[in-house]
Amino acid sequence: MVWQEHIGALHVHSRYSDGSGTVEEILRAARQAGLDHVVLTDHDSLAAAREGWGGERSGVRLMVGVEITPRGQAHVLALRVDHCEGYAARHNARALDEVVAQGGYALVAHPLGKNKPLLGIRQPPWYNWSHPAIRGLELWSYTHDWVDGVAWWRLPEAYSFWRHPESKVRGPYPGVLSMWDEMGRSRRLAGWGGVDCHAKPVPLTGWKVFGYERMFRFLRNHLFIEETEYRRDPDAAIWSALAEGRGFLAHDALADSTGARCGCLFDDGRLLQMGEEAPFAHGAVMTLSLPEEGEIRWLQDGRCRLCARGRALHGEPAGPGVYRFEVLRRGRPWLFTNPFYLR
Numbered sequence: 467m468v469w470q471e472h473i474g475a476l477h478v479h480s481r482y483s484d485g486s487g488t489v490e491e492i493l494r495a496a497r498q499a500g501l502d503h504v505v506l507t508d509h510d511s512l513a514a515a516r517e518g519w520g521g522e523r524s525g526v527r528l529m530v531g532v533e534i535t536p537r538g539q540a541h542v543l544a545l546r547v548d549h550c551e552g553y554a555a556r557h558n559a560r561a562l563d564e565v566v567a568q569g570g571y572a573l574v575a576h577p578l579g580k581n582k583p584l585l586g587i588r589q590p591p592w593y594n595w596s597h598p599a600i601r602g603l604e605l606w607s608y609t610h611d612w613v614d615g616v617a618w619w620r621l622p623e624a625y626s627f628w629r630h631p632e633s634k635v636r637g638p639y640p641g642v643l644s645m646w647d648e649m650g651r652s653r654r655l656a657g658w659g660g661v662d663c664h665a666k667p668v669p670l671t672g673w674k675v676f677g678y679e680r681m682f683r684f685l686r687n688h689l690f691i692e693e694t695e696y697r698r699d700p701d702a703a704i705w706s707a708l709a710e711g712r713g714f715l716a717h718d719a720l721a722d723s724t725g726a727r728c729g730c731l732f733d734d735g736r737l738l739q740m741g742e743e744a745p746f747a748h749g750a751v752m753t754l755s756l757p758e759e760g761e762i763r764w765l766q767d768g769r770c771r772l773c774a775r776g777r778a779l780h781g782e783p784a785g786p787g788v789y790r791f792e793v794l795r796r797g798r799p800w801l802f803t804n805p806f807y808l809r
């Protein structure tokens with residue numbers, strides 16, 4: 467099997483809902499930032515697909531999903547779907563039943579929700595994890611987490627974050643990471659970075675929070691897709707890699723993580739890809755190698771088993787568990803792999 471790395475941004479809004487950019491502008495920004503694909507998820511709209519924007523243009527593939535945004539309920543990104551009419555007016559569970567019925571699936575957006583009455587935002591945390599549509603979550607929701615840190619009495623802090631986010635971001639919320647580790651003990655759940663990019667202009671300043679191109683350089687998902695699978699049907703291959711968690715998310719503003727590799731090699735020569743599940747067997751070795759040095763941690767069920775500074779780390783699992791790698795660079799969050807599930 468020949469695995470190829472595909473870099474993309476997940477959770478992007480255009481003028482089809484409340485984003486400031488046209489699809490054309492978004493594709494141009496993606497091209498400038500060096501992305502292979504963008505997953506557009508406008509609020510309750512698949513208009514971009516209906517109007518023929520899906521597919522590849524000058525090297526960037528537009529994938530069209532939808533963020534189901536019912537009033538007073540938590541948000542989900544519904545992917546691999548063709549229609550979403552009326553979903554926002556329904557109970558989440560009913561809408562998700564229909565997502566499954568049309569062959570789609572969902573990733574939970576900003577799973578802890580948010581309560582910012584001054585900004586008019588009231589979203590409860592996600593609760594319905596057992597629904598069969600749910601295949602993963604936004605482990606790190608960039609803009610959402612940034613807005614969460616903004617308080618009017620802390621505006622200077624918010625401004626400095628906006629100017630130099632790469633030196634300020636804290637990475638995925640520890641509560642989301644521990645919830646993910648815990649749920650992984652009973653089921654696979656893909657974890658990705660979501661930019662939740664709207665590129666909203668700040669009145670009277672000429673600034674945007676955050677512009678598309680800038681955002682597309684910050685937080686990226688690196689998917690691993692088998693070459694022939696991609697050649698046969700690129701859209702299906704990307705949807706499937708996102709559903710299965712085949713890859714890692716990286717804060718590429720710190721350092722470009724392209725070229726990082728991660729796998730679990732068994733004694734008999736079998737190679738497990740990130741996000742995959744297999745029975746535990748003695749003699750397996752998990753490896754992460756990086757294009758640049760980092761502080762690497764190898765975790766089992768959320769507990770650190772090994773850590774070292776360098777460009778590679780190997781771990782030998784001693785028993786069943788959910789194993790994954792995290793990497794910091796100068797104390798800042800850089801790279802989070804999807805887990806290997808050894809049962």
Ligand SMILES: [Zn+2]
Nearest residue numbers: 533541575576
């Ligand atoms: Zn949302």
Ligand SMILES: [Zn+2]
Nearest residue numbers: 477479533662
């Ligand atoms: Zn959103």
